Amino acid sequence: MTGLRVRHRRTVALDSVDLALGTGVHGLLGPNGAGKTSLIRVLATVAGPSAGRVELLGRDTAEHRALGEVRGRLGYLPQEFGYYPGFTVREFVSYVAWLKEMPAARTPAAVERAVARVGLADRADRKIRTLSGGMVRRVGIAQAIVNAPEVLLLDEPTAGLDPEQRVEFRELLRELGASATVVVSTHLVEDVAAACTEVTLLDSGRVAYRGTPDTLTALGETSDGPGDHPIERGYTAALRAHRATEVLR
Amino acid sequence: MTTPWHASEDLTLRYADGSLPEADAWSLEKHLETCTACATRVSTAVRNTPAGLVLDEVRDLILTATATRPKGARGSDMCGSAAWARPAPTGRHLTTHLKPTLWSLGPALRGTWLLALLTVVVGALLLNRAAGYEATRTLLLTLAPVIPVAGVALSYGPHADPLHEITAATPSGGLRLALTRTAAVLGLSLPALTLTGAALPASGAPGAAAWLLPALALTLGSLTLASYVGCRTATAVTGGGWLAAVLVPAFAAHGGSLTARLAGRLAVCFDGAQPGWAAAAAVCAVLLAVRRDAYDHLENR
Numbered sequence: 001m002t003g004l005r006v007r008h009r010r011t012v013a014l015d016s017v018d019l020a021l022g023t024g025v026h027g028l029l030g031p032n033g034a035g036k037t038s039l040i041r042v043l044a045t046v047a048g049p050s051a052g053r054v055e056l057l058g059r060d061t062a063e064h065r066a067l068g069e070v071r072g073r074l075g076y077l078p079q080e081f082g083y084y085p086g087f088t089v090r091e092f093v094s095y096v097a098w099l100k101e102m103p104a105a106r107t108p109a110a111v112e113r114a115v116a117r118v119g120l121a122d123r124a125d126r127k128i129r130t131l132s133g134g135m136v137r138r139v140g141i142a143q144a145i146v147n148a149p150e151v152l153l154l155d156e157p158t159a160g161l162d163p164e165q166r167v168e169f170r171e172l173l174r175e176l177g178a179s180a181t182v183v184v185s186t187h188l189v190e191d192v193a194a195a196c197t198e199v200t201l202l203d204s205g206r207v208a209y210r211g212t213p214d215t216l217t218a219l220g221e222t223s224d225g226p227g228d229h230p231i232e233r234g235y236t237a238a239l240r241a242h243r244a245t246e247v248l249r
Numbered sequence: 250m251t252t253p254w255h256a257s258e259d260l261t262l263r264y265a266d267g268s269l270p271e272a273d274a275w276s277l278e279k280h281l282e283t284c285t286a287c288a289t290r291v292s293t294a295v296r297n298t299p300a301g302l303v304l305d306e307v308r309d310l311i312l313t314a315t316a317t318r319p320k321g322a323r324g325s326d327m328c329g330s331a332a333w334a335r336p337a338p339t340g341r342h343l344t345t346h347l348k349p350t351l352w353s354l355g356p357a358l359r360g361t362w363l364l365a366l367l368t369v370v371v372g373a374l375l376l377n378r379a380a381g382y383e384a385t386r387t388l389l390l391t392l393a394p395v396i397p398v399a400g401v402a403l404s405y406g407p408h409a410d411p412l413h414e415i416t417a418a419t420p421s422g423g424l425r426l427a428l429t430r431t432a433a434v435l436g437l438s439l440p441a442l443t444l445t446g447a448a449l450p451a452s453g454a455p456g457a458a459a460w461l462l463p464a465l466a467l468t469l470g471s472l473t474l475a476s477y478v479g480c481r482t483a484t485a486v487t488g489g490g491w492l493a494a495v496l497v498p499a500f501a502a503h504g505g506s507l508t509a510r511l512a513g514r515l516a517v518c519f520d521g522a523q524p525g526w527a528a529a530a531a532v533c534a535v536l537l538a539v540r541r542d543a544y545d546h547l548e549n550r
Contacts, residue, residue: 044418045417045418045545045546046414046417046418046546047546048545048546064541064542064545067545068420069420071418071419071420071422072419072420074418074419076415076418078414078415080414081411081412081414081415082410082411082412082413082414083411083412084352084411084412091352095352095353095412096415096419098352098353098421099353099415099416099419099420099421099422100419100420100421101419101420101421143415
């Protein structure tokens, strides 16, 4: 794992973003429309950058051959994802494993493992359309981790999860972050505080702040901005500071 | 230790059918804890009651069901960490190999498009056989080239495939999957429509196989165009373009019935132009190969 480097220039969604991300859990914070989803989609190789370079696992994703190899080592949970309504949980995750070109002999065990890790083992044979929103989200997480990805991109993975499930999910995130580069976009600051090793704050397509949950909390403790917890105050303080410098520019 | 008394026949039977007073039942139960002989007799008596017989039956059913349980059957026992550590039954392995390949053929083959293909085939045969409409082949050949093009539109891309966003981030996404699905669409529609055409009387229409090269060229043209503008727009242009090229001159012309004019127009498009269609198909195939990288990020277009 050599980490990934992103330089992406685009007038609308992301502008002059330079990021290098290594092993660990990276929280991607920011207001709606800040460019979190755009960044994740570029990292997932679904969208191509209009300018700039994206390097994943040491390979330039602009090269067709490198792209195929990198995609096999990726996991991606889109913010909104569809499924074939007749599929069971196991069939859906197996199909994604097949799309990721996993060796067929390893697939059944990997599928069971991924489904068990998101706590859906007892519902593996249920059709996805019969599951609740939170469970569908967990199916999405299972398909993302089925190939034990080295780069895992999760767009709003905790949306629709109840508090208990979110706590379990953070535990899973910490496990995954031990060996992989995990990027999690979220609008829940407490998710970042609990599970992330690094924080990147985006605003209007630019990087507004980079640090750790601790530095963001420390920022909040010295500021009197709005927020119920120090890390929330840190979030608003960092955002305001960034906007102030943008105005000066 | 010797026991002072043993349960009588009457006591045992009354205990088994539940008519023994509670105090007596308790003292009997206390005795059964230490007396094997009485416990065996009570047990036999209970088994012969109606409830005991039902229980026996249930036990037999469960044992039979467990013994004949098919390999690879999935049940709630598959949960927990021990389950995935256990080697998967061979039946499951087969489905893992076969099923995804069929799934990958995508949304078209199990959705609207398949229904449309069936409607055209059955409709054409009914129109000719049941309604006695002679010029059915002309109508079929007019419509036929659009059907594989529509199959492409309904097979690939964010508008057609609910899984597209996930698929696009996998190594299988892109041109390979689009081609696999197109091949499936062609593999079904070309023989089905050609055979249908052959089963209809000619009545002045071109041969039943005359549409094959044009359909191939239009399909490859759609895929090539899709690398610039996306599948939906591309197929609308090629499919709509074909219909316009055939129908507009046929409607605009004078003399003869509409179907005769249509048959004449088809003859112009098909009969003399086969080398042209072959060349167009070849050019499109080469262009598609050149444009293959565009399918890596098709959603941008």
